[in-house]
Amino acid sequence: MxxxxxxxxxxxxxxxxxxxxxxxxxxxxxxxxxxxxxxxxxxxxxxxxxxxxxxxxxxxxxxxxxxxxxxxxxxxxxxxxxxxxxxxxxxxxxxxxxxxxxxxNASAVADLAMGLIIAGARQIVAADQKTRQGFWGPVMGYDVFGKTLGVLGLGKIGRGVIQRALGFAMNILGYDVVHDEEFEKEYRVRPASLKEILSAADFITIHLPLTPETRHIIGACELEQMKPTSFLINTCRGGVVDETALYDALSQKKIAGAALDVYQVEPPLSSALLKLDNVILTPHMGGYxxxxxxxxxxxxxxxxxxxxxxxxxxxxxxxx
Missing domain, CATH: 3.40.50.720 (NAD(P)-binding Rossmann-like Domain)
Structure with a gap:
């Protein structure tokens, strides 16, 4: 042989x-x-x-x-x-x-995305750090239960996040070039345009492939359309988000926060995002x-x- x-x-x-x-x-x-x-x-x-x-x-x-x-x-x-x-x-x-x-690794990434939604909303990372430093008192956060979730990309991972979000009674807006009416009906997903999701969602989670069409699909213009109390989560590919624009939006408090597991350059050792306390950064661990x-x-x-x-x-x- x-x-x-x-x-x-x-x-x-x-x-x-x-x-x-x-x-x-x-x-x-x-x-x-x-x-x-x-x-x-x-x-x-x-x-x-x-x-x-x-x-x-x-x-x-x-x-x-x-x-x-x-x-x-x-x-x-x-x-x-x-x-x-x-x-x-x-x-x-x-x-x-x-x-x-x-x-x-779809289930693993969906778990992380849902975890980042909760961690960002409830300031879990910041609360942990403050407690270790001796701080004792309330750390204010945002509600997740019953809020609106925008899911960009309804492949296996995006669908997995939707299935988990239903346990939080979230209103689901879905964006994809392909529609699966059976899935949308079963999981109460309302198809929506990107523009509608940007303006309506409390949390936006991205699960798109990186293509010429999706590169920087979230940039300065899109971040301007998001609510000041909203959160952006990216666990797919770093290139779908313009990190310079995201830094500006976060530093100027145009959105409440973000959580990233992927970056335009990995590892993001020189990223300006490292300086901010309203973004959670994890080391491309979604599938691990x-x-x-x-x-x-x-x-x-x-x-x-x-x-x-x-x-x-x-x-x-x-x-x-």
Whole structure:
């Protein structure tokens, strides 16, 4: 049986799932793990890349120059959903299949989005810090129960947030280019335009892919339309929000607060948002639960094996 080499630059691939490692082992795959921070520093990276039949990627970029050094590469699988860090055109030119694992972390991200809504409204982070500093007294916040939630993007994650929000008796406004009337009826979602959501929602949570159409879909003009008591939550992709405009809106108290798990530049070490106390910042942790990471690894491993055995991956990314 042929021995395959699988390169992984995702540090969490197989870390939380013995089953994922077993899928590879049973298909005669040799797994080589190289952290993304060491990709271009380790002497053996080019050697492994030249031998790789499959490449499991995390947050690292996959450039055309990398693919030129991988003559045996048959498939690139994202250990997650977003594929904007992969040069899809270069992969297509070389006949390399690209796949991902959509939906495997949907529940985890929806949990975080709902948690950030509550944390922002009730000032949980600030209250924790004040208590540790010896402060004792009421920390004022905003109500969540019965308020209006605007959901931008009604894919698996957006729907998951809606399902959770119903437990808070929230009024749901949904924005998407595709309408699922059955879902909207079952979960009492009222389709709305972006403009309507901006002006009516108490909380806006974004779950859109990053495309030329969605880049900076929330900018200065949109933030001006939001209520001064409203909150913005982004757990999808940093590029959908203009962070300079968001900083201005938050610093000038044009909106009450925001919570971000994703950023235009990661990590956001030089972001002006770090200076503000009315924004919660988390380290792109949305999909990081033990269950979600295990399932993601298993889907990725099976897609790798499928392609190496001449079968389609579980979730192939269609490249135009």
């Amino acid at each position: 042929k021995r395959y080499t699988v390169l992984s630059t995702s540090p969490t691939f197989t870390k939380y799932s013995h089953k994922a490692a077993q899928i590879l082992e049973e298909s005669n795959c040799r797994l080589v793990m190289i952290p993304p921070s060491e990709m271009h520093q380790r002497e053996d990276f080019k050697t492994v890349l030249a031998e790789a039949d499959a490449w499991v990627v995390g947050i690292n970029k996959v450039l055309a120059a990398d693919l030129e050094q991988a003559p045996r590469l048959k498939v690139i699988v994202k250990h997650g959903t977003g594929i904007d860090s992969i040069d899809l055109a270069a992969a297509a030119r070389r006949g390399i299949i690209v796949a991902n694992a959509p939906g495997t 639960t033990y269950g979600a990471m295990a399932l993601t690894s298993e889907v990725v491993a099976q897609s790798v094996v499928n392609v190496l055995q001449g079968k389609p991956p579980l979730y192939e990314v269609k490249i135009n």
